[in-house]
Amino acid sequence: MNINHLLRQIAGKCRYLNRQLLICHYKRCLYQEVERNKGEKVVYLFSNPTHSNLGDQAQTVCILRWFATNFSQHKVICVPMDFATPKLLNLIETRLRSEDILFVHSGYLIYNQHPHLPFICEVVKRYKNNKIVIFPQTVLLTDKDVILRTQEAFNTHRNLILMCRDEVSLSNAQKLFTCRTLLFPDFVTSLIGNSEFAFGNKRADILFVLRNDGEKYYSDEELNNLKSKFTDLRIDTTDTTIQLGMSKWISHRDDIIKDYLECFSHYRLVITDRYHGAIFSQIVSTPTIVLSSADHKLSSGVKWFPKEQFTNYIAYANDLDEAYQLAICFLRQGEIPFNESKYFNENYWNKLYGMIMGINIV
Template identity: 45%
Template sequence: MNYITHKIHRLSLRLDSFLAKTKILFELMQVNGKTIFLFGFPIHANMGDQAQAYCTLKWLNQNYPDYKVFTFNWKTSYSLSYKLLRKKIGKDDLLFGHSGYFFYDHHLELRVYREVADLFPDYKFVIMPQTINIQDNVILQKTIKSLNGHPNITLLCRDEISYENAKKDFPNCKLLLYPDIVTSLIGKRVYSNKRDGILFVLRDDLEKFYSSDQIMELRNRFNGVSKTEIMDTSINLSNYEMKKNREKLLNDMLDKFSHFKVIITDRYHGTIFSLITSTPVIVLDSSDHKLSSGVKWFPETFNKHVFFARNLDQAYEFATHVLSSETTYKLDPYFDENYYSKLLSKL
């Protein structure tokens, strides 16, 4: 990118930020009636995060039918929008935080959650399931001060390590150990597509544990054994297109998963998408505890569908086993029945 192109790109980003900040003020002024203000809403085209958005909105609408949902993201959560919200918020309104991996160093939404805790101590703040892994001590101390200083925060932790970290750092919060909300879709859909081959669903960022060359070597081992395809859950779309087509895009991706006999993934939502389509999944390790801890949620009844591979040789063994086995492509709605149908009573 040359200098002029770089400057144009920077100006475009600033204009986009300005328009988003202006738009949120206008929309806030129109708010009336009982409202849930949902912070941390995703604006990037990662289908795992967008699936969380889909499931969160669905859960809120089902459990709070008299409420409208108003969403904020890291761009629209700033001083003027907070001041206007302070004036608009009513006594019956609710504050929620979107689920994700926000509780780690330098995540833009972690700042937002601290600010909401600081600015709205008189409102209950429910933070949907988070992976908690803050390493930077300065950021950790800021977060500890904000969350423990709020008298009524409920923080859901989406794995045991996050839960233990939260018990140590946030003793003043009400803590719940709770699975990712996208698991609520498992067992709710039936797919009858013909199944063939292996789908690799792999990330390409700092969280990946294996190099591209190592993955390619694993993929090549299936030559002559099974067809393979590779993809990621991140797609190239604008926030406008994503918001407009979220449900269709999610359904299309799930349908793609349902055409394969086995999935190999290092994405947590790649794992969950596989199970929504009742497709056996080989889970690779990542650079943190999100996957190794996340797979512990799955009960024994899922044993023929979830395999955690501690190395790539084991991943190959698991995959060849699944390819040669008969699989029943149907799982029970374990997570909705045992967790999300009961969450409201726990808040």
């Protein structure tokens, strides 16, 4: 056996064992955290990520910020699926009070193969006496068995709110479920317009933020052909999935996300087929061209950005030829100011608490 191959195998097994040890440690800590709580009002967040997808982790940052603003009198307890033992779920059930509220993390969790969907269904079925809010989702279910199991959970809960992050998902949800639905943008849009992310860096070159999974629409050859047309500019390529240990995310999540956003602020233009690649770019006011993915997530998601506030900052390309033409237009417009528009907070996130709690907020 090749020695390098053997070393890689050993390193991989060591990483796996280290992750399992960490999971055992965090399971104990989480159980103790729930057990210690005797009288505080609690907000529970289920299915928050432990993996290294920057878009998912950025959603966690935004959700926790929103909790801090709107549920400052509540204790926040995060329950990742990896840490949620039956013993823990039973303990939560015995400790729940009427004023406790349960939330499910946002993302693309409601589709056929997602490993979190059965866990979400279990949460909804188990805790029927408390309000549950599922934060903005892309919804795409086609498997009949999965649909039936999800309907069994969702349609029997009398106080469930399902938030959808695009009109296609909303339509899909309303055809399948009887619970209350809300149309809301992705949670990371709550950072757009925040001067905390006006880094003031000098801009140069183009950044491609490209996925490499089943949601990819264009081939590497097609994308490389697009890159080759920009002969006078350096091209960098990255993704929103990185290699980083679980403990780093738990202890340094905010700093990691802010550092990554700062990186986006160095470029004149971003071209991406990652939805959060597009949102990250808008947070730091980097002009962005959005490419198609294999599903409706990008084509629907980009519709959230109204022309009045974002005409010089973001555009959707129907094909790669159009992407190149849009890129030339963006590059010719020169430096543009930081976009201070509070559109998403004023129209959505500042109003969400009242919509959930039944309070009119002007």
